[in-house]
Amino acid sequence: MKNKQAEERIIEIMDEIVVLSKEYELLKNQKFTYNRDFSQERIHEEYVKESENKKYNNSYDIISLYVASFLKLRGVPTKSQIIYNYLVEEKQVSLSYSNFQSNYLKKIHDDNKINVDRAHRGYYQYRRKSN
16 A cells, blocks of 8 residues: 555656646746847847947047147147046047057157147147148
8 A cells, every 4th residue: 555655646746847847948948038138138228328429449540630639729738638638528538548648649749640749748739830
C-alpha cells in the first residue's frame, strides 16, 4: 500500500513539475520580449535626446574657426579662459580646459591659415592681415 501511494505522489509531483516548467517558459519569453522592447525604446529616446542637443565633434577646423571669429568680434587680446568659456557655453563644445589650452590653442597659433596670434602669456588676439 505504501509503495502505491508513494508512486501516485511521485506522479503528481512530476505533473506539477511539467506544469510549472511550461509556466516558467511562458513567463521567460514574455520578459524577454518586454526587455527587448524596452531597450529599443531607450535607444530611440537617447537618439532623440542627442539630436535635440547639438553636439559637435571636437574637430580642429570647427574649433579654430570659432576661436578666430570670437577673437575678431572682440577686437582686443582675450584671456584663454574667456575663449574656453565661450566655446563651452555658447557653442556647446565639450573638451577640457587643459586640452584646449595645451593642444588646440597651440595648434591654432602655429597654423598660418588661422589669423590668431598669441598676444601675451595666456592671451590671444585676432591677427589682421596687412597688405
